[in-house]
Amino acid sequence: PPEEGGPPAAAAAVPAxxxxxxxLVTTTLAPAATLAPTTLVPTSTTTARPATTATLPSIFEHxxxxxxxxxxxxxxxxxxxxxxxxxxxxxxxxFASKLQxxxxxxxxxxxxxxxxxxVGHFAGYTAIKPCEQVLGATVYKKKGSYACFFKPERxxxxxxxxxxxxxxxxxxxxxxxxxxxxxxxxxxxxxxxxAYLFRLNDDTIEQFRARQTRVGFDENRNLPLAxxxxxxxxxxxxxxxxxxxxKEYAQAIFTWAKQASQCSGHDAxxxxxxxxxxxxxxxxxxxxxxxxxxxxxxxxxxxNDRSVTQTAMDTHQFDHVDEIQGMAGKVQLMKGEEAKxxxxxxxxxxxxxxxxxxxxxxxxxxxxxxxxxxKNAVNYAPAAGSPPVALxxxxxxxxxxxxxxxxxxxxxxxxxxxxxxxxxxxxxASPAAAAALGxxxxxxxxxxxxxxxxxxxxxxxxxxxxxPAGAEFAELIRQAAWRATGALRKGxxxxxxxxxxxxxxxxxxxxxxxxxxxxxxGSFACYFLPExxxxxxxQRFAAASASASAAPPGAAAGPGHPGPGAGA
Numbered sequence: 001p002p003e004e005g006g007p008p009a010a011a012a013a014v015p016a017x018x019x020x021x022x023x024l025v026t027t028t029l030a031p032a033a034t035l036a037p038t039t040l041v042p043t044s045t046t047t048a049r050p051a052t053t054a055t056l057p058s059i060f061e062h063x064x065x066x067x068x069x070x071x072x073x074x075x076x077x078x079x080x081x082x083x084x085x086x087x088x089x090x091x092x093x094x095f096a097s098k099l100q101x102x103x104x105x106x107x108x109x110x111x112x113x114x115x116x117x118x119v120g121h122f123a124g125y126t127a128i129k130p131c132e133q134v135l136g137a138t139v140y141k142k143k144g145s146y147a148c149f150f151k152p153e154r155x156x157x158x159x160x161x162x163x164x165x166x167x168x169x170x171x172x173x174x175x176x177x178x179x180x181x182x183x184x185x186x187x188x189x190x191x192x193x194x195a196y197l198f199r200l201n202d203d204t205i206e207q208f209r210a211r212q213t214r215v216g217f218d219e220n221r222n223l224p225l226a227x228x229x230x231x232x233x234x235x236x237x238x239x240x241x242x243x244x245x246x247k248e249y250a251q252a253i254f255t256w257a258k259q260a261s262q263c264s265g266h267d268a269x270x271x272x273x274x275x276x277x278x279x280x281x282x283x284x285x286x287x288x289x290x291x292x293x294x295x296x297x298x299x300x301x302x303x304n305d306r307s308v309t310q311t312a313m314d315t316h317q318f319d320h321v322d323e324i325q326g327m328a329g330k331v332q333l334m335k336g337e338e339a340k341x342x343x344x345x346x347x348x349x350x351x352x353x354x355x356x357x358x359x360x361x362x363x364x365x366x367x368x369x370x371x372x373x374x375k376n377a378v379n380y381a382p383a384a385g386s387p388p389v390a391l392x393x394x395x396x397x398x399x400x401x402x403x404x405x406x407x408x409x410x411x412x413x414x415x416x417x418x419x420x421x422x423x424x425x426x427x428x429a430s431p432a433a434a435a436a437l438g439x440x441x442x443x444x445x446x447x448x449x450x451x452x453x454x455x456x457x458x459x460x461x462x463x464x465x466x467x468p469a470g471a472e473f474a475e476l477i478r479q480a481a482w483r484a485t486g487a488l489r490k491g492x493x494x495x496x497x498x499x500x501x502x503x504x505x506x507x508x509x510x511x512x513x514x515x516x517x518x519x520x521x522g523s524f525a526c527y528f529l530p531e532x533x534x535x536x537x538x539q540r541f542a543a544a545s546a547s548a549s550a551a552p553p554g555a556a557a558g559p560g561h562p563g564p565g566a567g568a
Contacts, residue, residue, distance in 0.1 A: 067188070069188055073192060073193060074196070075171045075173075075174045076110060076115050076174050076175060076178075077153060077154050078154075078171070079168065080156035082114065082171060083114055084116055084154065085112070085114045085115070085117065086116075086119045087102055087105045087119065088105075088119055089118055089121055089126075090121060094331075094366060094367075095125050095331075095343065096350065096365075096366035096369070098123070098125075099122075099194065099198075099366075099370060100366055100408050101408070102197060103197060103408075104406050104407035104408050107189060107193055110178050111178050113179070116154075117153065118143075118153050119143060119144050121145045122145070122343075124331050124333070124339055125339065125346075126144075126148045126149070126343065128340060129335075130336060130337055131148035131340070132145070135147060149201065149203075149344070150197065150204070184413070187413035188413075190373070190409050190413075191376045191409075191413075192377045194373045194377060195374050195377035200351075204344065207348075208351060211304070211344075211348050215302045215303055217352075223268070224257075224357050225273065225352075225355065225356045226270060226271070226273070226358045227273045227360070227361075227371070228249045228250075228253065228360055229349070229353055229360070229362070229365060230244070230246065230278075230281045230285075230361075231277060231365045232278035232313060241364045241392050241395060242392075244391045246281055246285055246288065247288060247426065249281075249285065249360055250288035250289050252419050254288075254289065254424060255419070255422055256358050256386060257294035258294045259424075260358065268298070269298050270299050270300070271300050271302060272289060273303055273353070273356065274302070274303035275304075275353055275367070276310070277309055277313045279304075279310040279311075282305055285301050285303075304349075307341075307345045308341040308345055309331075309342045309346065310345075312342070349367060349371075350371050350374070351374075353368065354375045355375070358386040359388050360388065361388060361389075361391070362390055362392045363393065363399045363411045363416060364392060369411060369414060371388075372411075372414035372416060387417045388415065389418070389419050390416040391419060393417065393418035394418070396416070449488065452491075453532040453533075455493060459491075459492045459493065460495050461490070461492040463480055463484050463496050465477075465500055465522065466498035466501060471501070476503070493534070495521075495532065496522065496524040497521060497522045498522045499522055500523065500524075504524075505523060509523040513525050
């Protein structure tokens with residue numbers, strides 16, 4: 001839910017048992033053997049695509065560095081004598097989930113000594129008219145649409161020529177190596193396959209370059225890059241996870257920057273890329289981070305703003321009263337260029353997160369997991385990379401179990417760590433941040449309301465909470481607040497009477513507040529702390545105070561004090 005318009009929700013405390021202090025900056029990784037891009041990225045002879053004369057930016061030139069497994073995958077895929085196993089693209093939920101399953105099936109083929117051939121479509125992400133137009137009707141129908149966004153996985157069919165002897169030897173050596181893998185090596189091969197599958201074609205690179213310009217990212221400045229992946233939409237009510245506020249994501253970035261080597265010793269501008277299916281998150285993260293500094297690090301927050309995917313989620317496109325469609329469901333219902341744009345939005349988010357020095361996300365979202373896997377395989381930031389932080393790290397066993405049966409490695413192989421102990425509070429970062437967190441002038445108004453409501457000698461005005469009849473709960477609350485405002489401006493104490501329609505006029509509420517109070521005064525206290533501790537409300541106040549005694553500190557009201565939020 002959006003947090004604008006009021007103090008953001010307080011971050012939920014992480015159980016003490018889940019708090020693990022992990023090193024925030026890893027040592028430099030020794031570069032592995034580098035594969036020439038011309039070997040790793042074959043040119044398709046079957047895919048019709050307009051030529052581009054633009055020079056590819058440096059971020060795309062070293063895709064093969066940092067992994068010993070990528071050259072082996074390329075050697076097997078480039079062996080045109082070798083038989084290939086068909087791997088379908090369609091299974092899975094969202095795009096990232098589908099890519100995970102494709103990588104798992106491709107790994108099984110390699111371990112059997114075969115190459116792999118991708119067939120079919122990524123459902124509505126690529127089974128669209130724009131992809132058919134790019135690839136041509138024959139390739140689209142015969143092979144599928146993988147090459148709509150990526151370099152073809154193979155530039156030949158089996159049996160096409162004998163190939164060079166050196167290529168045959170490289171393929172044989174790679175296949176032999178795939179036969180004897182430890183668990184750690186299997187995970188490394190899997191992440192390398194994710195990177196191999198994520199080799200962008202020239203059209204997609206051009207789209208990425210345009211998006212970098214749109215969000216204001218300049219790769220040539222060599223500044224620290226942090227990433228946030230915050231799912232909203234259907235994930236707000238995800239049965240496998242709780243809702244994480246924007247403040248919790250911002251706090252993780254702030255804690256990292258306070259300790260990271262990239263943000264020490266000199267005045268540094270840290271770019272924070274926000275990937276989210278809701279445009280609201282970008283503004284919230286800006287509000288938290290841009291007014292503050294972490295050590296010598298200042299923050300500049302960027303990200304897509306009202307993209308196709310965000311608009312679909314924020315405007316509840318394709319949702320129904322009894323069902324919130326996930327992003328996968330929404331994209332399936334999009335058509336043509338809109339679906340293509342949505343797919344590129346998702347791919348661009350994965351790409352930007354994968355090349356960040358540090359990013360924070362959740363294990364229950366496959367986009368973050370793909371990004372972490374790519375970061376492992378390709379190592380975009382070898383000079384100073386920090387492991388990704390999972391706000392839901394305690395879910396790792398559950399997540400591991402969900403993917404293990406399909407051959408997807410444990411999320412721990414992606415080097416996720418829990419959020420380190422918070423020794424650096426975002427709340428204390430600056431006066432501007434404190435004001436943004438709701439400690440400004442509104443506090444005086446709340447204190448004044450409490451003072452009036454606690455003055456038991458003051459005249460009382462009854463405020464009906466049941467009108468307008470038939471209105472929704474939120475509208476009833478708004479109308480009651482408006483009438484209470486009028487009473488307070490006349491110097492009177494407020495007493496709420498009646499019921500919130502069928503929302504509180506129920507046997508459950510009658511049992512909660514007691515039959516006498518329910519019949520004579522109403523059911524406001526069924527859900528809320530009583531509006532006043534005074535004589536007329538004594539019975540309700542006593543009952544609610546007793547039930548609140550087991551609540552967290554600060555939630556229960558005390559004698560002569562209506563407690564936090566009462567009447568507000």
